[in-house]
Amino acid sequence: MNRSNDTVFYDDKIVRAFLWATMIWGLIGMVVGLLIAAQLYYPALNFGIPILSFGRLRALHTNAVIFAFAGNAIFTAVYYSTQRLLRTRMFSDFMGWFHFWGWQLIILAAALTLPLGFSQSKEYAELEWPIDIAIAIVWVVFAVNFIMTMKIRRERHLYVALWFYLASIIAIAMLHIVNNISIPASWLVSYPVYAGAQDALVQWWYGHNAVGFFLTTPFLGLMYYFLPKAANRPVFSYRLSIIHFWSLVFIYIWAGPHHLYYSALPEWLQSVGMVFSIMLWAPSWGGMLNGLYTLRGAWHKVREEPILKFFVLGVTAYGMSTFEGPLLSIKAVNKLSHFTDWTVAHVHVGALGWVGFMTFGMIYYLIPKLWKTTLYSKTLANAHFGMATIGIILYAVSMWASGITQGLMWFATKADGTLLYPDFMETVIAIKPAFAIRAIGGVLYIAGLLVMFYNMFKSIHRAAIVEPEQLTIARLNEIPVESEVQSLVSEPISFKIFLKRLHTAIEGWPLVFTALSAAALMVGGMVQIIPMILTEVKVPRGVSVQPYTPLELAGRGIYLREGCYNCHSQQVRPIVEETARYGPISRAHEYMYDHPFQWGSKRTGPDLHRVGGKYPDLWHFRHMQDPRTTSPESIMPTYGWLLTSSLDFNSISAQMKAMQRVGVPYKTSDIHDSKEKMKAQAVEVAERLKEQGGIENVADKEIVALIAYLQRLGREASK
Amino acid sequence: MTRLICALGQASIASKSDGANLIDLIKIISIESFFIILTVSLFMSAVFVGLFIWGASSGQWDDSKTPAHRLLWESEDESIQ
Structure with missing residues (x-):
């Protein structure tokens, strides 16, 4: 093998596919979000039709923006930057396309089943068990493809973005499996093995960490790759980025109980959740400052470059929502904020600001690179930025006002201690104007997205050719690339031979083999253990609870x-x-x-x-x-x-x-x-x-x- | 396995707080699914600790300066032939 030079074809076709999927599902998920926002102001928009009612569509909205929009954005970032950071094509094209089509089919299944009312009724884990199994399979294929790409890398150092991707992949697999263990009653109905407070704890351990490892860490990886690239400045402190990563992954997992204050969950567990949530303040803000300081000496570029505008506002939104998160997880604050629109404001600063703007910034950066063209119009990109920013402000401010207003009204008492607003409806009427303002914010945000679509179509239309795969000469450094692994990538082979060689390759790599075996063992073990301990029902003394008729x-x-x-x-x-x-x-x-x-x-x-x-x-x-x-x-x-x-x-x-x-x-x-x-x-x-x-x-x-x-x-x- | 961790957790707390009634302590830790997520979370942490040890021992972070710059040198535009 020639050790000095190696011809590598980066696979950008799959990046383009994931990018399109991000845009299309993003638009759909956001339009559904706008519809349900409007329903809250004007309930006639439910049309009296089951599949259009708020309760069903809200699950579709959250699943679409999290798993379809953010999910495909993550995959776009991972498939693009991993190849370049590791200086190799992704390990397997087959696995890549299996991942792509598998994920899109899962989203399609979600878009059909959720409006039809097939739901596990656990937030952000509503999808029924056959879809959950499909998610687990596709995710494992993605994980193997990613880890094996690391194996065949031509760069010894793993850049910090890759660590963020890796942690996300490992954590999401475990969270998803543990939270979705259920017993089916039919093809589309199942019941979780956990009940009541137990189920609540597992669900919010999942819910919190899904936010952490699906909406935070992958996008931090995105930030650490695309922000320095777009600014053409090295990250402010590489050392800080590593500290950011390790402190985040070790603290995040323990903060979940902050979703269950004042509940039937044991008090001590609530306190554990609060302590760890407050600790998250430090790494989050360290990371935010690291992102913003990367632009030191380059602020003049921010004035001109819409990509950087999106990144700056995205990182700022990360700072805002990670300031607000620990604040809301202080028990005394949570007493007021919980169950109100304050939480809704909080997640949308994260979703629209952080996830949305980082994604838009990345896409504006990628369009010229992936289609070998220039952006059709910077003016339109700036217009998108302006519209979306005003949209976020209207959304967040109206929901903050709504949440705090309603929270205070619920707790308002007269001098004699009775409720000042005993009729719940009074507290709804008070916040209805906020619902209208929020919907206007949503309209602006979506209008911005449509402008982006137009800009993207025009840019791609201008591209002279849909180029052949990008050709790169990468120096092969001293890391030997195992020939059997190499052969998986370099030549077309049948699927059977592929599997055989894959097995040989994995066997030759003890660490991965051990990790995969351990994961398999753990899943197998838990499937047996969990139903066993949870089926023991503890009846408190002197109380008899009857099952439902x-x-x-x-x-x-x-x-x-x-x-x-x-x-x-x-x-x-x-x-x-x-x-x-x-x-x-x-x-x-x-x-x-x-x-x-x-x-x-x-x-x-x-x-x-x-x-x-x-x-x-x-x-x-x-x-x-x-x-x-x-x-x-x-x-x-x-x-x-x-x-x-x-x-x-x-x-x-x-x-x-x-x-x-x-x-x-x-x-x-x-x-x-x-x-x-x-x-x-x-x-x-x-x-x-x-x-x-x-x-x-x-x-x-x-x-x-x-x-x-x-x-x-x-x-x-x-x- | 989970039962074992459950028992160990209770025993360790019992031994630390002298004079405490073991029955009361078991009542405090009455939520079994906590031990499931504890096990999984610890397992996940162990995986991350393993990765950290591997990263540190293989010199991943010996150089905390150039990787940030190398990201920019490896511009694909330069390497296109």
Whole structure:
């Protein structure tokens, strides 16, 4: 082999594919976000159609912007910069395209199943189990492709960006698998093995770290590569970037419980979460300053170059959201902010500012490089920057105002200690103008994206040729490239031979082999261990909690399907104003049969954990039919289809069996009679509806199941 | 495995706080899924520690200056033939 020179063809075709996917899914995810934002101001925009209702579309919005927009942006950055930093083509084209098409199919599956109501009802982990398995497979292929590219690298030093990518890949794999362990009841319905407080802890350990390792570390890798490149300045302090990386990965994992303050989670665990969250302040700001100081002596370039404008604002947004994050995780602050739009403002400064602007900056940088052209118009890019910036400001300021206003109103009391705003609706009416302003901010942000699309089309159109693969001569340094690994990349081979050679290559690399084996062992072990320990149900002394009746369980299924948790919490915190508004504090054992938990993270509507028995059945019927008839000014969607859709009596036994497997003590005889019991209870509810309001012929409709579930909520507390 | 860690965790806390009732301590640590995420988090940390040791011992960070500059030298424009 010639050791002095080596011809390398970087694979930019796949980078272009991921870039297009980022743009297209980004637009779709944001438009869905704008629609649901508008629905909150003008509920008629739910159109009374199931697939367009807020509860279902909100999951589609979050999944699309996180996994489709941000995900494809990450892959664009990784596939482009990894090849250049390691001075080699990606290890396997096949794995790359498998990753690309696999990921797009997963997103497509999400876009179909979520509006149809197939949801695990855990935030940012809504996708049902077959899709979860597909994600795990595609992710592992991506991981192997990435790690093997490191193996065949022609550069000894691993630049800090690569460390950020590697940590993201490892962490996301584990988080995803642990949080999604569930028992299927059918092809598109499953229940997590964890219940109640247990499920909440695992979910927010996942939720928090997904933000950390999906929306933060990969984009920091992006920052450390593309920002110095675009500014043509070395990073301010390479040493600081390494400290940034290691401190972040070691601290991040332990901060998750800050999502569960004042909950049934043990107090000490909440404190652990708070301490680690506050510690995150230091590395985050170290990283932000490192990014901004990189532009020292180059600020005049920022004035002229839209790419740098996006990066500067993106990094600033990182600083803002990582300042706000630890602030919100101080328990006393969280008391006010939790369940309000303050959280929404916080995540959107991160998503629109940090993730969005870093992505746009990267794309403007890549368009000329990937298509061998120049950017069609800097003016349009500047216009995009201006529109999107104003959009973010409108979004963030309106949601900060909304969150703090509503939080203060919930806690406002009169001199005698009673609530100043006992009617929840008053606190909604007060923030409705903020919803309108937020939607205007969204319109501006999306308009900017459309300008970018136009600019991109024009730029690519101008490209003289869609160029052949980029040709690079890279010096091969003293690191020998194993011939068998090399042969995987350099010549076209059949898939079978590819696998055989892959095996040989991995075997020759003990570290990777050990890591992969350990990962496999851990997954295998956990699949066995977790159901075993969690199926043991602990019943507190002197308390008896009854599992849901078949009809209540079916009603809970509807509650999950419609995504009620997106706007209603089921968690009364031990705060006096909260017990005055909703009722007794929620206790851990009340949730012991809740697979999944439904504590929620946002109160667009009131808490529901003590709603059982608060209103007559007829009230719930009318409320679902049209919320405005029972609660004037309500912004809840209408749920007319629940009154007309037939209740599914046939799948209840399968659902109860699955529940039995995750530890709910249903007797086999209960499951055997489930259909009859369900019908009998449905008739009871229907008769009450007839008695109270002359409602006829609803004993076989979904509404009776939902009413049965809602009326059951919180009844355990009074026992 | 998880049970073992659970028991070890309880024992270590019990031994540190003298006079504390073991039953009370077990009640405090009553959330089993904590031990799952603890195990996984520790495992993940162990992986990162391993990577750190590998990186440090193989001299990844001996030079904390030139990598930042090399990023810019390796401009693909220069290497296109």
